[in-house]
Amino acid sequence: MKAWRWILLLVIVAALAAFGWHWVAEDPGYVLLRLRGWRVETTVVAAVVLLLLAWALLVLLWRLLGWPFGALTRRHRRISRQRLGEGLVALMEGRHGDAERDLQRASRLDALRGPALLAAAEAASRRGEHGRALETLDQAGQAAPRAARVLRARVLRRDGKPAEALALLAPEADAGTLTPGGWRELALAALASGDLRRARAALEPLQQSGALGPRGYAALEERVLVASLDAAPDAAALNTLWTQLPKAQRRLPAAVEAYARRAAAFGMILPAMDELESALRREWSSELVQAWGALGDEDLDARLRRAEGWLDAHPNDAGLLLALGRLCVKLKLWGKARQYLERSLALAPGAGAWEALADVHAGQGDAAQAQRAYRNALALTRGEAAHPLPTGSAAVLIDTRPIAIEERDEHGVPRLRP
Structure with missing residues (x-):
């Protein structure tokens, strides 16, 4: 389609040129220039061509005269861009001191002043020099005010001043003009300062912007909702x-x-x-x-029966086995509780299962085994490894292997488990 447009344009230009040439050929006009005894006679077309040539010559002379000065400007522009690139690489590599130095030098070029100062402020903030970062942001605010405001809020939040960060972003949030990065900083600052209403209000514009991506937004939404529900008085x-x-x-x-x-x-x-x-x-x-x-x-008995009904569909769920074990502990069904909890530990060792198993041994009067199980629960809480409990010769061996069950989709086709 574009080729046809160009062809049509060329045809129109050729037609106009042909008609124009015939029109000029009939009467090319007459131009007379007389100056201090000099006399020049020519046609209008020739005069126009001479004027164009004179203008081109003047432009060429002007550029030749300005070339030395332009060379200096081009060198300054090239070096500034190089320093900007090196500064950004240093920032990503964690060499924050080198990054700040290169970025400050790159900011001397007006075209790069805003981005370079913003990155320099981020480098200073990552070094822990929040005061220097704020001073740099004062300069960056002249070139990129909205981005500088968002980054200032981030620096204040990192410096342990979430209330100031929230107050900085609140006017734009109320006006609905906050950028996606600003909404994220608003939500984090509101979380840190305890203003959970504002944190929840920031979720909708963040979701609409799609700036965080599905995982990032889901994690932030979960934090805000859990904090809000936990804070209910x-x-x-x-x-x-x-x-x-x-x-x-x-x-x-x-x-x-x-x-x-x-x-x-x-x-x-x-x-x-x-x-x-x-x-x-x-x-x-x-x-x-x-x-x-x-x-x-x-209603422990009814809950235990309901959970045992779920076990038919989810026999390898360690969380369900832990829930069954805890219910059996409350009902003092020590044998069943131990079977459920040992199977849960075989599938997915966790501090909760070890703690519940310790309650089983304590309920059975085995203080030594209970202490070992409690120590394992504490070790897993600290991120350390748990040690298996010693078993006596009279101990009953429990099959803790995962149960293989067949799952089918809505069409009856067996589904492979990952």
Whole structure:
């Protein structure tokens, strides 16, 4: 399509040139120049051509005269760009002192002043010199005010001043003109300063911008929601906040777990269990079933039967086995509790399972084994390795191998497990 346009344009130009030539050929015009005895006679076309040639000659002379000065300018521009590149590489490599020096030099070129000063401020902030970073941002604000404001908020937050960072970004947030990076800094500063309402308000524009990507946004959203639910002062405030959250946020496993944990702390065991069970019906989650098994001491027999029903569909879920073990501990079913917990440890060793197993041994009066299990729980909490418990000759060996089950999709085709 573009080729046809060029061809059509060339045809039009050729036609205009042909008509123009005939029009000029009929009457080329007459120009007379007389100056101090000099007399020049020519046609209008020739005069126009002479004027164009004279103009081209003057431009060429001007450029030749300005070439030495232009060479200096080009050299300054080339060196500044080189220093900008070297400074950015040094910043990524962690050589923050070299980065700041190169970037400050690169900022002497007006075209690079804003980006270079912003990167220099980031280098100074990473070195811990927050005062120097703020001074650099004062200069960068003249070239890139919005970016400098966002970076200033980040420096203040790193310096332990989230309230100042929040106050800096709040006017633009209220006006709805904050950049995606500004919304992220606003959410983090609001989290750090305890203003959870503003942190939740920053989630929607962040999601719409797509600046963080799915994983980054999901992690930030989880932090904000969990912190908001944990900060609820009473049961009424917790229920109000939970009902005001969008439906998609109320379905997040981390939010459901935080709500159930906080509701249980206020004595609302049944609402907490209802939310957890509803979430488990929508989508199975090992973390949620662990939280469900740790809720209160109400209706233990019925909960144990329900959990054992889930075991048929999820026999290799360490979280479900841990929940069963904890329920059996509360019911003082020591043998069943030990079987569930040892199987859970074989599948996925965790501090919670070791602690529950220690409760089993303590309930059976075996203080030595209980102490060893408690030590393993503490070791895993610290990131250390756990040691297996010694078994006596009379101990019953429990099969802790994963159970292989066949899963099929909606078409009846067997599904391969990863």
